[in-house]
Amino acid sequence: MKVYPQNASDKLGFLEIKEFIKLKCLSEAGREMVDKIQPQNKLDQIDRFLRQTNEFKDLIQNDSPLPVDHFYPIKNVAEKARLEGAFLSEEECYRILLSLRTVYAIIRYFNDRQGLYPHLELLFEHLPIETKIVRSIESVIDDHGRMKDNASRLLLDLTQQILKSEQEARKRLETVFKQAQNNGWTADGNLTIRDGRLCIPILAENKRKVKGLIHDESATGQTAYIEPDEVFHLNNKVRDLTFERRREVIRILTELTSELRPHVPLLLAYHGLLTKLDFVRAKALFALDIEAEMPELVKQAEFNLINARHPLLFLNHKKGNQGTVVPLNIKVDAIDRVILVSGPNAGGKSVCMKTVGLLQLMLQSGILIPADATSKVGVFNQLFADIGDDQSIESDLSTYSAHLSKMKYFADFANANTLVLIDEFGTGTDPQFGGPIAEAVLETLNNKKIRAVITTHYSNLKLYASHTEGLQNASMLFDNVQMKPLYILQVGKPGSSYAFEIAQKIGLPKEVLELAKQKIGVQQKKVDTLLVDLERDKKQVYDTKIAINKREKEMILLKEQYETLNHDLQENKRQLIKDAKEEARQLLKDANKLIENTISDIKSVAADKEKTKEIRSKLNQAIDQHTEKKKKPNPTVANQKEIIDQGIEIGDWVKILDSGAEAQVLEVAKNNNLILAMGELRTVVKQNKVEKLRGKEKAKVVRKSHAASTSSIADFHPEVDLRGMRTEDALQKMELVLDRAVMIGYPSLKIIHGKGDGILRRFIREYLRKYSHVSRFEDEHADRGGDGITYAYIG
Structure with missing residues (x-):
């Protein structure tokens, strides 16, 4: 390339x-x-x-x-x-x-x-x-x-001989040393090495009394270091053996x-x-x-970058520096060959263009790029760029001359397989002449079917792009209410430079701004005002789109909840019918058995009136008992309106009529459903199945619950270590601890997932975003683990 x-x-x-x-x-x-x-x-x-x-x-x-x-x-x-x-x-x-x-x-x-x-x-x-x-x-x-x-027999033999000779020399030297000490000839100290030889420290006045070679003297001249004669020859032998061993080592290494x-x-x-x-x-x-992926590679000279990020800015952001990296979505193909990007200064135009160029260089160098794997990137034979100031004193080139030199080269050698990047197209000279020259160069390049990303402030270029085939206007979005750039690229319409708005925010005097507005052409002022209004409308449409998407997600969630509750309702209905049929069958069976026993008893007393009367009385009592049992008003039905109108709210304590268990209301859902908490368990119950606790009953159950909750809090450890776990197992474990934290009302949870490759962290944080009881989450302090630990706040 x-x-x-x-x-x-x-x-x-x-x-x-x-x-x-x-x-x-x-x-x-x-x-x-x-x-x-x-x-x-x-x-x-x-x-x-x-x-x-x-x-x-x-x-x-x-x-x-x-x-x-x-x-x-x-x-x-x-x-x-x-x-x-x-x-x-x-x-x-x-x-x-x-x-x-x-x-x-x-x-x-x-x-x-x-x-x-x-x-x-x-x-x-x-x-x-x-x-x-x-x-x-x-x-x-x-x-x-x-x-x-x-390593060889000779080497082993020489090594053993050296060791043996050194031991013998040492032994003889120690004998001489001991004799000299006994005679009082030695100076203070032990055996020492001089010139690579072991020597005895002898007082200078006694050096003639020990036969041997003097190797050195002390600085004061009071001590002489002598190698005795009987040891001298042994040390020479050791040295000869050492030289011989070295020759054998070289021979082995050569071989x-x-x-x-x-x-x-x-x-x-x-x-x-x-x-x-x-x-x-x-x-x-x-x-x-840089969280890079491999995009789809295509032969054509085109690209479609989805959620692309500038790698250097992304690394800077990961280090903890301020600012965020807003993903870039941009497409250049045979239809929209040239993207002309306009918008305010410091709005991200140059970063957009440099991101495209850098990612193309990386990809064609075999380096993965920080963009979604669904992106498509082609191969270009040439990349021409005009970025920054290339004025040269040596070549006698001004800033504008340097720009023109590049434009000449682009016009001569660019083709359909060339990616052209130009920053601040047309600047460097009088706008009255720079604009038309830039437009002429752009027309020439467009005729060559080049692919390009170009940034500019010139209105004539925006106008030319709006009615020229192959060129597409684009703008960096700007929040003109808060007066700050959004760094979002939107293709289709040009953007305003917001020169007056930015000048006003900076604090330029009103009279200066008014004077400037009077000096610009009426037509230009209308165009710029139209662009500002258009930008505002685009921002409103964008915000509305986000709000609609959010609402749509909420509707889908509500639908899922409704379907779940409806399924539970049908299951409860089927179970109630089943229980009622079983109860009726058992009641019929008991009644038949009672009648048969009564007939048998009457027959056994041979129609005795008193006995028969007594038996009939027992039968009537049994019938009355069953009748009273069935006629007793069911509180679930009789007091349905009363229970529904009890004014049950979130946080109230209720008693479940079927089981007699006490629970606290977590949420009042639609269709008279209550989501209740019983300890660490959650359940869904109809309002007509519960009775609101009041007065002493409520105080008693709250005390009991508080005691249990205190115990639960004491046992609860607000930290979960997921390092080394598979994603599915980690999420399951985290969900259990998170549910328990919500049930006992714990304010936060420390989740340790490690840094690694960041995959587990991404899945955990995606889950936390969907968990309705998590208000926010953040990294641990950099000194205590940084992004290897996530704090989830519950509220």
Whole structure:
């Protein structure tokens, strides 16, 4: 992809993006690879780079960590081993060993997941696991990076001889030292090392009494450091053995390097794999930081960005700096090829244009972008940008001359596969001439079918865009009541610069403003007033749309509640009918049994009048009992009006007539339904099924409830730790604790979910937004966990 001018990428912020990615690299080779990132224009290559990054992002979020313990740069070591006669040091061999272990662990990792990350697997396709190299190094180098004593027989023998000679020399030296001490020849202190030799501290007046070599004297000259003759020859032997051992070590390393030499191309391939993995890993980690996704890639030179954010502004916002990043929605295609953005200063026009340019550079460089995955982005062969002031003293270019130079280049070389970005089009000279020149350049570029995002304040350009095919006006919304920008792009109509309104807010004197209004043309004043009115109408329509959407969601929720309550009502109705039928069946059965027993008793007394009369009396009593039981007015029915008119309100205590249980009213719903709380349980009951508690009964149940609630509060811990849990399990656990907090009236809940990749935090906060009893939520203080902890306030 060709970028003009050369510094356009830097002005769009692409260099800063690369610096952020470099911070994620583990190796210098990876950082060098980031420096070489350039936008590409081959669709299949871009697609492969994006998919590799997306797969690595998925791996980080959902799979076991990749074993990347050691990323040593082994390229230079391998190049050194290529030279005949050269040998690698023990440390260099150890680095190769650790790097090979990492490479083989990575290859096994992907072999175990074959087919799961197809584009990442292409990085090490056909690379073998050459265990022979590892075995060769492990036979010589230990796990601390030093030569093994048994690397060869001679080395082991020399090592043992050195150890034996050192012990003998030490023993003899200690004997001489002890004799000298007994004779009072020694100075204060113990054995010491001088010139790499163990020596005895002897008083200067006694130095002739000990035969040996004087290696040093003290600063005062009162102490001489002597190596006795009998030890001197043993120390020389140790030194000779040490030199011989060093020669054997070099021989072994030379032999090992010769074994590695045929495998140098493979070692360089391993180095390339580690570097590429480090590079892709850094891009994936950066993508997680900016919450980037992979959009749909298309061949055409067009884009449709949905909820796009400027990555640098987004990172700045995540650090806790003030301000919010408002998502951008913008579309450029074969129909609407040029978007002309107007609006007030500091309203977000330049940020809108730079977001488009930076995201296009990132995408064509194989970097995921912070926009919805439903976005569509095409491939451009060229990106031309005119941003900022490029005046040059050396080239004798003024600001406007620099702009014109770029316009000439754009007009000469732009085509339908060129994305053109121009900031403050036409400025830098007299508006009377700058406007027409800008319009002429825009017409020329439009005839070339370019794709562009251009910002301007010039009214003639807005007018030209309104009646020219392929051009589309757009504006950054502005709240002209509170006099602040909204940073929302709306396509279809131009925007006002709000010059007078902003000047008035700043405090420019009224007489100055009136004088300015008199000096502008009447027609221009009408146009600007019309734009302001249009902006206000657009804002009202936008607010109304949001309010309607909110109301629609509320209606859907009410409908769901109604359907749930209706379902419960039908279930209760079916249960009541079932219970009534069962009761009638049982009553009929009892009545038949009573009649049969009565007839049997009458027959048994042989029609004795007194006995019969007594039996009939018992029968009548039984009938009266059943009749009284059935005729007793059902309080649910008889006192229905009274119960409904009890004036039950939220917070009242009631008694459920069917069960006799006491409960508190949480909500008075439609259709005479009450939502009640019984301890930590909630239930829905009709008003005609309850009786409002008053006086002593209410006081008694409130005391009992308060005691239970106090106990419940004492047992309740307002903190829930969801780290490491799956999303479904975490939400279920949080819901239980949140319901209990609401039931006992606890004011807040601390939810620990960790930072990680932010997925669990996003699901938790989405759930909290829908939970009606949560008034707001916020991050913990940065010193105590920051956005890894959420505080939910209940009210």
